Amino acid sequence: MSKTISKILVTGALGQIGSELTTELRRRYGDSNVVASDLKPGPEGELGQAGPFEQVSVTDAEGLTAVCIRHNIDTIVHLAAILSATGEKDPLAAWHVNMTGLINALEIARDLELAQVLCPSSIAVFGAGCPRDNTPQETVLKPSTIYGVTKVAGELLCDYYVGRYGVDARGLRYPGIVSAETLPGGGTTDYAVEIYYSAVENGEYTCFVSEDTRLPMMYMPDCIKGTIDLMEADPDRLIHHGDFNMGSMSFSAGELAASIREHIPGFRTTYRPDYRQAIADSWPSSIDDTAARDEWDWRPEYDLQAMTGDMLAKLRTRHEAGLLYR
Numbered sequence: 001m002s003k004t005i006s007k008i009l010v011t012g013a014l015g016q017i018g019s020e021l022t023t024e025l026r027r028r029y030g031d032s033n034v035v036a037s038d039l040k041p042g043p044e045g046e047l048g049q050a051g052p053f054e055q056v057s058v059t060d061a062e063g064l065t066a067v068c069i070r071h072n073i074d075t076i077v078h079l080a081a082i083l084s085a086t087g088e089k090d091p092l093a094a095w096h097v098n099m100t101g102l103i104n105a106l107e108i109a110r111d112l113e114l115a116q117v118l119c120p121s122s123i124a125v126f127g128a129g130c131p132r133d134n135t136p137q138e139t140v141l142k143p144s145t146i147y148g149v150t151k152v153a154g155e156l157l158c159d160y161y162v163g164r165y166g167v168d169a170r171g172l173r174y175p176g177i178v179s180a181e182t183l184p185g186g187g188t189t190d191y192a193v194e195i196y197y198s199a200v201e202n203g204e205y206t207c208f209v210s211e212d213t214r215l216p217m218m219y220m221p222d223c224i225k226g227t228i229d230l231m232e233a234d235p236d237r238l239i240h241h242g243d244f245n246m247g248s249m250s251f252s253a254g255e256l257a258a259s260i261r262e263h264i265p266g267f268r269t270t271y272r273p274d275y276r277q278a279i280a281d282s283w284p285s286s287i288d289d290t291a292a293r294d295e296w297d298w299r300p301e302y303d304l305q306a307m308t309g310d311m312l313a314k315l316r317t318r319h320e321a322g323l324l325y326r
Contacts, residue, residue, distance in 0.1 A: 003115035003168070005231065007033050009073045011058050011101065012080030014038040016182045017120075017174075017223060019047055021077065024224050026051050035071045039080070058101030065108055073112075077231070078105040078119040084147040085276055086186030091146035098150035106161045106169060116168040118231055121155050121243055123175050123216055124148035124188075127282045135284035137245050137291045144282040158242025170230055171242035172292065175216035177223050178307060180314040183325070188279045192217055192256060195269070196308075199260045200315045201324060204268040211254035211271045214285040218248035219302040219310070226298055233296035240291050247289035248300035249307070259308040 008025055012018045013036035026034045031051040036042075042053035052071065056063045058080040067073070080101050087094030102119055109117045126135055127142040141152045151173075158169035176189025183197075184190035191207050192215075198205035218226075226246050251259075257269040292298035302310075318324045 003074065005029070005075045005115050007035070007071060007073050008075045008077060009035045009037060009068060009071065010077045010079060011037050011064075011105070012078075013047070013053075014040055014043065015079060016179055016185050017177060017220070017227075018079045019182050020179065020220055021079070021224050021227060022047060023050075024228065025077070028228070035067065035073065037067060058104060059097060061104045061107070064104050065111075068108055068112060068114075074115040075231070076105045076109060076114060076117045077227075078102060078117060081150075082147065083185055083187040084122075084124050084145050084279055085188050085190070087147040087150075088145055088275070088279075094146045095150060098147070099153060102154050102157060106157060106167060109167045109169070110161065110165045114167075116170065116231065117158070117161075118170045118227070119154060119158060119242065120227070121151045121171045121173045122148070123173055123283050123287065124279075125152045125155065125173060125243075126284050130284070132285045135245070135287045137240070137243070137288060145279055155243040162241045168235060169242055170233075170238070170244075172226065172230055172244040172246045173287070174223065174246065175218050175248065175287070177218055177220055178311065179220035180311045181220065188276045188283075189215060189217065191253065195253075195256060195260065196311045196315055197324065199264055199267050200312065200319050203264060203266055204270070205257075206270045206272055207253050207257075208272065208274045209253050209277050209280050210273050211257075211269075212252050213277070213280050214250055214252040215280060215283055216247055216250050216285070216287050218246070218300065219307040222248050222300045222302055225301070226292075229298060230292075230296055237295050239295055244292045244295075244298075245287045245289040246292050246298060247287045249303050250286040251304050255304065256308075259304050260312070262305075263308065263312050
């Protein structure tokens with residue numbers, strides 16, 4: 001029998017996804033019922049003022065437990081992680097933060113009998129040996145990055161805690177996420193966000209992957225919608241738990257640039273692939289998300305053209321106000 005979600009802790013709440021997800025969860029569940037937490041101090045803006053904030057490391061089991069008890073938390077949305085490109089610079093730190101943080105969240109859920117833990121995974125779980133086109137839900141997982149390794153292990157841990165302890169652990173494989181509100185945080189798909197900022201600011205961009213690099217992407221409103229849809233899904237319908245493929249759109253870096261030129265005709269793009277090209281080449285070009293569509297009715301709302309129009313409109317408004325990078 002499922003338990004009711006009423007008091008939510010969001011770890012990594014100051015990150016690209018966390019800041020927007022926390023805001024939407026507070027809108028739905030009430031400001032005081034969603035606790036934002038991060039390793040960094042609380043912000044002075046809306047996120048820090050609208051509801052409770054706790055500065056705590058996810059690797060600190062006692063501190064994280066204390067936060068959950070103090071706020072009577074029944075659901076953890078565990079977003080805190082070191083991402084793919086950053087993780088390659090310090091693999092041991094990525095392993096420590098990503099794995100210790102998740103184990104702590106799952107153990108708290110088991111000990112305190114929480115309603116749910118949601119821990120996103122990533123397309124970084126895929127690698128050599130899996131089909132690149134329409135990558136299936138069930139396939140070989142041989143990632144080429146330590147971030148991907150931690151996400152494979154995380155999916156297995158979530159499924160283990162479901163079967164071994166009855167913890168309601170859920171997860172979805174995020175593609176690259178594009179946001180008009182927050183800057184990216186060290187991922188291989190960061191170019192898909194940076195390109196919009198550079199287009200608005202100076203009309204040109206040097207891309208760190210090749211023009212024909214094609215990857216699955218998603219606009220942030222769909223990411224937030226899909227995450228909450230899975231949180232609120234009927235557990236009796238779920239066959240999968242910690243590893244849902246979640247698709248939206250796939251496009252090449254060149255197609256992304258072309259969509260921007262429809263709005264900014266003089267926009268110029270140079271392609272200078274760096275070490276992140278090898279990571280991108282190991283990931284799918286598109287994914288099959290049939291399981292998510294069947295088990296919790298996942299449906300994206302944005303395609304490339306709609307995303308580009310919305311991104312540029314929002315970023316232009318902020319640029320004119322001098323707030324582009326705030």
